[in-house]
Amino acid sequence: MKTRVAVIFGGHSVEHEVSIISGLQALGALDTAKYEAFPLYISKDNRFYVGDILREIAHFRDMPACLAQATEVLPVARDGCVQLIRHPAKRFGNPVVAVFDVAIPVVHGTNVEDGTLMGLLEMLNIPYASCDVTSSALGMDKFAMKAALKQAGVPVLEALSFTGKEYAADSEAVCDAIEQRIGYPVIVKPVNLGSSVGISKATSRSSLIEAMDLAVSFSARVLVERAVPNLREINCSVLGDYEQARASACEEPLNAEDILTFGDKYLSGNGGKSGGSKGMTDLKRRCPAELPEGMTEQVQQLAVKTFQALGCLGVARIDFLNDKETGELWVNEINTIPGSLSFYLWQEVGVSFAELMDELIRLAFKRQREREALTFTYESNILSGTSFGAKGSKGKA
Ligand SMILES: Nc1ncnc2c1ncn2[C@@H]1O[C@H](COP(=O)(O)OP(=O)(O)O)[C@@H](O)[C@H]1O
Ligand SMILES: [Mg+2]
Known part of the structure; x- marks a missing residue:
């Protein structure tokens, strides 16, 4: 049997569209003699979809029409693979729409690439690349x-980091610290975005304030480092x-x-x-x-x-x-x-x-x-043979 591969792309991220491009490129590159590969698309509101309509980039131009022809699914771990179950369920027919043995995450940006999707795949106990x-x-x-x-x-360049709250509470002190410890020109960036979103260079106190205002509007934490000449x-x-x-x-x-x-x-x-x-x-x-x-x-x-x-x-x-x-x-x-x-x-x-x-x-x-x-379970069940009263685990070590 060929290895069943889900190529996962999309997600609730500013880089959603780029991920669709990367994902379909990756899907197209998989050797069909070895793999039975299919797209598993995550919409911007974090729903999962499968379907042949999702194989073609042009179909994503009209998203509502595209998703109307795709099938919404929920992932469920079963017997070493992941079953994708039709959602909402139908009364009759096989609820399993697709199955995969391995996942290839091709997602970009926060809410997916940052470990979020990997956490889900870990819980599904499925290999992922x-x-x-x-x-x-x-x-x-x-x-x-x-x-x-x-x-x-x-x-790496030395950097200072500030929370948006710290900056809001005393922007003068934050700017003083940046001037004293780094000096102009500096680059200000949100700690966790990509595609240069929210990043700017400051060469004076006034442009530093502009750069900080912009960066804190995108992220709860910003990073400041010297601009490399x-x-x-x-x-x-x-x-x-x-x-x-x-x-x-x-x-x-x-x-x-x-x-x-x-x-x-x-x-x-x-x-x-x-x-x-x-x-x-x-x-x-x-x-x-x-x-x-x-x-x-x-x-x-x-x-x-x-x-x-x-x-x-x-x-x-x-x-x-x-x-x-x-x-x-x-x-x-x-x-x-x-x-x-x-x-x-x-x-x-x-x-x-x-x-x-x-x-x-x-x-x-x-x-x-x-x-x-590796061992992930410990063969002992502290719940068996113990009678818990209303006081709970009184005798714990
Ligand atoms: N310390 C720096 N000095 C000069 N230019 C920088 C510095 N940091 C970032 N840049 C410029 O800003 C761009 C985006 O910054 P980067 O840290 O790569 O963020 P992103 O994750 O948005 O790509 C870089 O590609 C570079 O052109
Ligand atoms: Mg970059």
Whole structure:
């Protein structure tokens, strides 16, 4: 029997549409001789749908019409796989609409990529081809990620972090701290968004206030770090797990110096709420990046180190900042489920998209086997043989 694969995309995230594109690309790349793969779409209001109508990107243009032809389902764990049960149930007929043995999450952004979907898959006890709950959550929180990487000896920019409440209570004190401890120019960003949403550069007290006001409107916590001058951005993908991981080719997004226009691009005219498309997929890029002698290897090594320090699995993309004058290099962020699964960076080093998908599925089953070898239950039932009175567990240790 072929392995039954659910490619999961969508979700309650500003990067919903980009995820539909990435998800359908991944679905199309799976080898039909080996897998019986189907789309499992999560709508913006977190409902699950299956159906052939969801295989075609054009059908998503008219969402209500598309979903009217799809089938809403609920996932249920049964006998080592997940059954997708028709919802609402019909009185007659088989309620099981589809079954899968392994999931490939191709979701981007908060409420899905940040560990939320992984938590659901964990509870369903199904192998899945992405970072686990912890590494997904670490990867989504730019401040927590820096802390973990610092601990592992990976270079990251020092940053200050403030809650929106702290800033609202005493914005003067927050700005004073930023000026004293970092100094202009600074970059202000929400800790957990993507696509440059809510990010801006400040060069003075007045622009700092604007940048902080914007960032706190998007996230309960913001991060402030110095703006790297003579900026070059370099991205590199990593594929593997804690034991074995390798790096792809490096790419250089080419309009890096236009960071200030990112805000204009995403925020103008729509009140800043719509998010826009995934920054990276819209950018011009040079691939492979043309870097000074030795830097490609340095980036690749640091990318693998980052991936493993955060406990990642599957395919991720690590984005770097480089000062072209001094040669300094910092890890800026990790995308635990990168746009288009970074397949174009793998093609560059001779790994086809189909091979990338094979590897993801292999890794998902490998982790599941390793987990099954661990003990998750303790063979004792403290509830048997004990008579609990109204006082509860009085004798607990
Ligand atoms: N410290 C920095 N110095 C200079 N530019 C930066 C810095 N941090 C971010 N940027 C610019 O802002 C863009 C978006 O920031 P990033 O941290 O990658 O957030 P996102 O998750 O939205 O992609 C980067 O691609 C880069 O162009
Ligand atoms: Mg980025």
